[in-house]
Amino acid sequence: MPYKPVDSETVAALRSVCGDAYVMTDRPGMEPFSHDYTEDLVFYPEVVVRPRTTAEVQAVMRLAYARDIPVTPRGGGTGLSGGALPIHGGILLSIDRMNAILEIDTENMMGVLEPGVITQVYQEAVEAQGLFYPPDPASKGSCTMGGNVAECAGGPRAAKYGVTRDWIYALDVVMPDGRLVRTGSQCLKDVTGYNLTQLFVGSEGTLGVVTQITTRLMTLPPFRQTLLIAFATMEQALATVVEIFRRGYQPSACEFMERAAIQVAIAQKGAKVPHADAEAQLLIEVDGFDLDLVENTLLAIGELAMENEAVEVTVAQQPGQQKTLWDIRRACGEAVKSISIYKEEDAVVPRKHIVTLMRGVQAITKEHGITAICYGHAGDGNIHINILKMDMTDHDWNERLPGGITAIFELVVSLGGRISGEHGIGYTQRPYLPIALSSDELDVMRQIKAALDPKGLLNPDKIFI
């Protein structure tokens, strides 16, 4: 449907809802809201609004609905698939001012918060009370809990603790027409009507605007230890990963870095690790409530790695050593992307197929004349494949990239995997969605979108083309 422009009368109405200071139409003011972490894409909205309350969000949505103006919700702007980009202009609805932690309940072990709370701020607040919110996306220092809900953010700890959806009890959601619905409850078990909570989690801001979040929490495990294990081959590293879980060990993280990834990361950090020239490294963390069990599990995993011919097992029992190893792992993303213009893919496959995926990516990139560096969350099969432009011409890059990505995703799907594990489809991954979903499956999703957003105003043209 045709969208209407944001006219001065609409801006005035938005100002009366949110206050003059929180409605911007000047280009410098809107600049920070015109891009996220997705490549170098820039789209300016026509107006930025920064509501403070659910009632203000409802008023903004009602106003947009009445005037056929598209609305793009935005959290921390750290998305990697362009979900927060206002590609049709319209209203950019930033939740950054809705950033209060409303309740931390140590008896029921749950928390209630507004969606603009930074993930790390929430984690530290609950940890101060002896509690634990496990999901830890790489951008936790700047992403918001609302954005995490929208994208169903993951991170290393998903291997043991699951992803954002596993920690969300309930949501307040403002629908595209301004209605407020409360989904879920404060209970683990709940079959009181459809599971709307899990429909909204991961819906990338296309079905409603989340204005309040209730999360599950657990008691903070007091012990945590880390291993870095170097392997001469990927096959050995990834066979070790499969066997760790098969034996019933539940590491709180089981990360994978291929040689090129760790080498650029240690170069950037000026750090050293043993056998940085090994083809593959695993960074494994074990946490728990019993120090002996944590140590014994770490030991058993180390022995298992040696059975799989690990070149070196480095134990980090002290927080300082652990931080160094994690700093290297966390540096991979930025270090790899600093090399060149890039396109990051976020594939996920069953654990046992990671090695097939990795060797397949090597063959595909070679065949298509492109370069890729991989690292990611081996414990849950989620591998980030960074395709680098390097010294290719723009023409070659634009020619070869889509074919390479398509071939990689076709391999992923053939292995029982999916084209996005934690970054979402957003704007940039839309062309590839039909590789993973049939037209009937896409139609069912579109039917839900049309039922809940009949005018197609909320984050339009995301997920689906």
Added chain:
Amino acid sequence: MPYKPVDSETVAALRSVCGDAYVMTDRPGMEPFSHDYTEDLVFYPEVVVRPRTTAEVQAVMRLAYARDIPVTPRGGGTGLSGGALPIHGGILLSIDRMNAILEIDTENMMGVLEPGVITQVYQEAVEAQGLFYPPDPASKGSCTMGGNVAECAGGPRAAKYGVTRDWIYALDVVMPDGRLVRTGSQCLKDVTGYNLTQLFVGSEGTLGVVTQITTRLMTLPPFRQTLLIAFATMEQALATVVEIFRRGYQPSACEFMERAAIQVAIAQKGAKVPHADAEAQLLIEVDGFDLDLVENTLLAIGELAMENEAVEVTVAQQPGQQKTLWDIRRACGEAVKSISIYKEEDAVVPRKHIVTLMRGVQAITKEHGITAICYGHAGDGNIHINILKMDMTDHDWNERLPGGITAIFELVVSLGGRISGEHGIGYTQRPYLPIALSSDELDVMRQIKAALDPKGLLNPDKIFI
């Protein structure tokens, strides 16, 4: 919309789809499909079909869709809210012949199966391979995995392992018009389009017919021990429950029985337990991969119970002793229901509010002149409230019951809880749904139903009135 009757030509068409032997219209043949475990409700379908394959289910659905005939899917028929009752006649679609386990993958730790597989059969099959499928509804010996998916079944182990939804990776679903969609993948992380899997889980057979299920599995924990703890007061018992979780212990079951429940159960079983006259008993199970940790956790929970003035802590380390205790717990449901005509409610509240709920139920039943016996899953706040007719007249029962139930559910919702934790809304709980959900929330659910089942043919008039 007006439903059309099943005429002889339709029956002939169904016979040509499923085979003569698997289409029944005679009353004795249809009798087993005319009721489930919900009170004494009986509704006969016009025809029973028992397809063997997804393609047959698709053909049945297409046929029903073209002829405006309602279809009610049915698993094991053990539902407690009437979800499988063909209240409008039409076609009863039984999945009992779709009962093959297709794959158990010990490396990726997942299983693929048809929906008619009995839950316990699946559990035993995966355990034979050293794997574990935790959800264990009380009816596991006769309920089906398809029914478990439809109702998002729970059970005691949810306290540690979550409910059915937490173990479902992917579904094949036949839509009301016969389209087949595959939701999810074989991966823990997946944000490739909307989370249709979790929309279908718990949708009580109103949005689609599940014809294939992919579940997560984990390594079977080899150690398991059990405690029965008697308390003089509910307050002491339930304070112990809150503290168990607060301290980070993760019992694999934490069950609650009030005095009347355990007394009828031991009478039925001819069993004995210490202090059967105590007001409340907790049955606690701890499992794990490390025997020392299991034993130490059990010990610590026992000590914690003594701090909370437990009357007696009985340890069951041997499987035989454990079975006796679990037999008593499992007998509660049947024993309580054998006393009298009954109505069972399936409330769930945050753990710390269970005691307020229990005392509230006592006050409400007294005020309304009714009798209730309670037991359930204290670890996740899910309490089964069995209201008994006893020697009340039919008139008094019909007069007093709705008011009593309404008062109980209003209390539940005021405590942040929900009116069904694991039994679903189905047919019998529909009148109470507006206590838990606003009209906007119901409307959003109805919009989804209308989008996916525009003719309203699939399990009509369930969940919503």
